Amino acid sequence: MKTLNFRVILFVLALIFGVVFSIPSLMQSENGKKITLGLDLQGGLHMLLGIKSEVAIESRIKSIAASVKYLFDEEEIIFDELRMQENEKVTFELLDNDDVAKVTQILKEEIPGTVLSQNGLKFTLKMTAKEVERTKQNAISQAVDTIRTRLDSFGLAEPTVAKQGSDKILVEVPGIKTQEDEQRIRELIARAAHLQLMAVDEDRIARVATMSSAEAKSFGDAILTDVNTPQKYLLHAIPVLDGSMLTDAKVGFDKNNQPVINFTLNGQGSKIFGDFTGKYVGKRMAVVLDNEVYSAPVINERIGGGRVQISGSFKLSEAHDLAIALRSGALLAPVYVMEKRSVGPSLGADNIKASMLALALGFVLVVLFMILYYGAAGVVANVALVGNLFLILAVMSLFGATLTLPGMAGIVLTVGMAVDANVIINERIRELLHEGKSVAKSIEEGYNKAFTAILDANVTTLIAAVVLWAYGTGPLKGFALTMGIGILASMLTAIVGTHGIYQWLLPKIDKKKLSFWFGIKTEGKK
Amino acid sequence: MEIFKYKAPLSLMSKSKRFGMISITLLVLSFGLIFVKGFNYGLDFAGGTLVQVHYENKAPISKVREAISQKKEYASATVTYFGNENEIIIRTKTSSQSLGKDMGDSMRDLLKGTGEFEVRRVDIVGAKVGSELREKGLMAMFLSILGILIYVSLRFEWRFAIASVMALMHDVTIAMGAVVLFNIEVNLDTLAALLTILGYSLNDTIIVFDRIREGIRTIKEPNLGAIIDESVTQTLSRTTLTSLTTFFVVLTLYLFGGEIIRGFSFTLLVGVVVGTYSSIFVASPILMMLGFSVSDYRLKEAEKAKRSKEKERMRAMYENGTM
Secondary structure, three states: OOOOOHHHHHHHHHHHHHHHHHHHHHHOOOOOOOOEEOHHHHOEEEEEEEEOHHHHHHHHHHHHHHHHHHHHHHHOOOEEEEEEEOOOEEEEEEOOHHHHHHHHHHHHHHOOOEEEEEEOOEEEEEEOHHHHHHHHHHHHHHHHHHHHHHHHHHOOOOOEEEEEOOOEEEEEEEOOOOHHHHHHHHHHHHOOOOEEEEEEOOOOHHHHHHOOHHHHHHOOEEEEEEOOOOOEEEEEOOOOEEHHHEEEEEEEEOOOOOEEEEEEEOHHHHHHHHHHHHHOOOOEEEEEEOOEEEEOOEOOOOOOOOEEEEOOOOOHHHHHHHHHHHHHOOOOOOEEEEEEEEEOHHHHHHHHHHHHHHHHHHHHHHHHHHHHHHOHHHHHHHHHHHHHHHHHHHHHHHOOOEEOHHHHHHHHHHHHHHHHHHHHHHHHHHHHHHOOOOHHHHHHHHHHHHHHHHHHHHHHHHHHHHHHHHHOOHHHHHHHHHHHHHHHHHHHHHHHHHHHHHHHHHHHOOHHHHHHHOOOOOOOOO | OOOOOOOOOOOOHHHHHHHHHHHHHHHHHHHHHHHHHOOEEOHHHHOEEEEEEEEOOOOOHHHHHHHHOOOHHHOOOEEEEEOEEEEEEEEEOOOOOOOOOOHHHHHHHHOOOOOOEEEEEEEEEOHHHHHHHHHHHHHHHHHHHHHHHHHHHHHOOHHHHHHHHHHHHHHHHHHHHHHHHOOOEEOHHHHHHHHHHHHHHHHHHHHHHHHHHHHHHHOOOOOHHHHHHHHHHHHHHHHHHHHHHHHHHHHHHHHHOOHHHHHHHHHHHHHHHHHHHHHHHOHHHHHHHOOOOHHHHHHHHHHHHHHHHHHHHHHHHHHHOOO
């Protein structure tokens, strides 16, 4: 009697491997690597964000223009017509031809990433293509970091924030309970969080109601509106200081027990703030966030220590989110939605239920059919099928793969297709038995002859799966992944595994009971 | 149990003209549908917004329509039941880029008072993303076919490769025709289904071709038609059985898998049926049409065998030091 052979041992090992590594996923235990459920199954928010990088470039141009002004003033160079232009350019005119050499020298040294061109005494300072690209990339990576920091501080389980392609940001947040929470999270992500402390133009503010913004601009002012009321403020356009000098922001309460945000400035900020408040006692200073005035208190005395408060009749949740946004810093460029998919937790649960039902039913149908049609050979094929399922789960768990709804469909489909190999083999064995070959010979030859067909068929399906995986986005990837793993696993379970089981069972197979063993009515002739 | 017991080869090749006519008719109809009626592109490829709302009781669809029309921007929105009467889907062709209040959020406000409800799904796809997804999808289709062509050429012969790819294009085209005919929305999952059909149909065809390849070697018969008849008949049982098991599974997916994957499973259902048909009745006649010659193939195989034998002989001689 033949004892255990290497194929059975291999199959049993694979089965043990499959069961052991799929346990953490099946039991949803805390420890061990396991499959994560996709957002369509557990509910959550998936977003692909674009970034308006032109805004980052515009602000870079603005700061280049500011540097030019500062440098020329410092060097006492007389200039005129300093303008920001389209296409990443700053233009200006010199009045004195003798300054040309000096200007060329200074700009080259002090403002890297730009090229200067000259037409008479008119000059154009243009950002290089490389500098434009660097600014764009910088804006994206800064946005990725900022959004990640914000989501992390919001206290959600395992949000994903990653750069996708060259100019997109992928955000995935699982486990959101309600639509209201989701909206809050989206608003937190989108918040520019651009904080400015601005001096009120006390000389002209009386006329603000009738002033046009062009007129305000001519005074070097800007008109901004109150966040809660339609009241307008006239403020000096160049801020006293901005959010980049902020070190911390926390939610606190004022004396009326209203939520406020207390923030702390860094050393430089505290000094500027202290000097400013010392100089302008009796005047008003506005706290401006994303171009809306939150408060404009009168300065009573010099404020040292760099502690400032924002009050704006917040709700507590609002204050909490705002503090997070302030701590994480401002977004260099605004982000916008290119794609958004959000699934509520109850729909996710429904999706799991439906796909599990389909999987179970499909599985039962296939299993029953195989037994009915092939007898014991069908049972052998079913054992391989179960092994296949466990292997898929185990491999996915080990890779920490994500199981999505299309992924479930992929598994269901694999069940249908994995028995294919066994159908091919069993049909071959039956043919050989009909030809009157012995059981042992029929099995061996059957496996040999079936192998090339199964291999070629599986490789071609695998090609489709790999391409789908490489080119697909989210849901398609999940489908391709489970199918690909399923096909590979079936090569082990359906070919090697069942072959081993037959070799092991061979001594027990009775030639007179072929209808029990292989479901056929012929008698195996010698 | 045995349903298909091999007795004598069915004479399929002699009827290939008839099957050819059926296929050509189906193909012409499919192309007509695809080009005249066109695909009903869903959210993934066309862009737009979709909000799924679940009601505790039967969804008051007319009340919902009324509530939505309060806002001008949603005037063109369509409201339909989804799967059952408690579930509705509201669609617009527009998509907002704002991260703040989106259509899902405004629906919560607008639908207040129409009953106990919950917004369960909000999908927004910008037009740019949609066209990108479409390009990627076509690319995936093209690359899969190319990869398959190369592999089959290597493993079989170029005529087998052309025949199998023509057969799978036949299947995919007819499946697409059915998608248009039944007005199934074309989304990413429909694309996945089409790619699966691609792999599946090929799977079937290859198993038949494998048998023909074997038949050329073992069946003493110079006529390709006769070899095909015998090979196809021998694999008939397997082809039908596998298609049956896959069909069962896809059918359960269609019936019980939930509304979301209905488009996917429907496309697959059509694909399984057409794929089975084509691997029996379409792929092999194409092989004949392409002028595959049995004697040439045998000659080539014999030569190959001879060459490798010669090589072995030389090596043996070399190793024995006789050369």
